[in-house]
Amino acid sequence: MDMKKIYNKSIDEEISTAFNDLSKCEGEELSKKCGVVFLRGSGKKSYKRYVVNVLNKTYSVELETREVMDLISGKPASKELALVILRYLAYSSGGRGSETWIPYENLPDSRKYLELFRRNVTRPFIKTFGSNPEKYELVCRRMGGKKEKLGGISYSFYFLPKVQLLTQLWKIREEFSQPAANISFNSSVKFYLNARDLLLVAKTMVESLENEAKKI
Template identity: 30%
Template sequence: MVNYTAAHEVALEKFRACSLADMARCSGYPIEGNTLSVDFLGGHYNVEYPSGQFWSGSVPTPSDELPVFTQILILHYLANLNESVETGTLISYKELPGGSIYIQPFTHRAIDPLVRSFGANPDRLLDVATRLGGQFNGLGDMGVTFRVFPRIPVTLILWRADDEFPASGNILFDASAPSILPTEDYAVLASAVVFGFKRISAEL
């Protein structure tokens, strides 16, 4: 099991070095008292400032509900004060800085589970995405765009199986992505989206 303690501490230091007002302005999440109000994959959390503690309702969020690597991802997003502008141009993971080196792990971690979970029933992907505020984008046989964070849209695409080829898929990002999070975070983010969608699909 990966030990995320050091990465969590670094993320907390970056979070605490920012002002609450700056993080609210740049992240798109509102301030509630001394917290940032964060919606993430169907869950609602309050991130306390400056502690970085995640709260669900009036109690700390248990790690089985929001794993520490997901907390790190959210803290990274909140602490990035770069006000980049969304371009509308889509890029693949391998087009992110250094992404071509890690495309196989990314595929194994995010794209393959997407195809396994929704390839046989792509319409289910649209059902889940729209439930979370995402929308159909017209790409592939089924394509949806979902904002994981206010400034980070993720595009999920599926192609149905036919007589010659099995079902396949891809996950794309806006070209502004490298200015918001480091490349390795997009593997965590894409995996979180796919498995979050899978969980929500099972609940529908």
């Protein structure tokens, strides 16, 4: 399986469907459920938009123009990130319980995506940071990560207001040992995104770490 085959039809069609479904949602109720801001304009400046924090950036979801934009750079979000944001808004059921960290492979329905997860998440993660854990820590701090006292070198992030993830890197300890990495999610993530969506979240997270590393 490749990444293109994870979509029901195509990513563009899924984005269009999510916009259609989001436009039917009640803005104020959704904003409380998802921890986002809903703005509405009337008269000549009629508009409806959601303002959503993603990691250390802020995006606007424009219902009139059907765009997802980075508010600082003015650039559109990648299609993968746009789809994640739209599905988070349109389909979240809301809910919260006692939080624990759940590795991706233990999430419901994640089994069929595990090879894609290894190929697009853990392997690039290890390739970029496995031999340079100091850079990994610096990048995590620059992106607002919180250091956790868990296995390996662990940092937690709010990817979306109700979606937390944990990045972990185990550095080489002996001459013949190999570094390892993993990403886990908060247990209530099941109320907000499914396993396919969380594959995209994890992939985007690693790409964000890689892009930040290039600036150092």
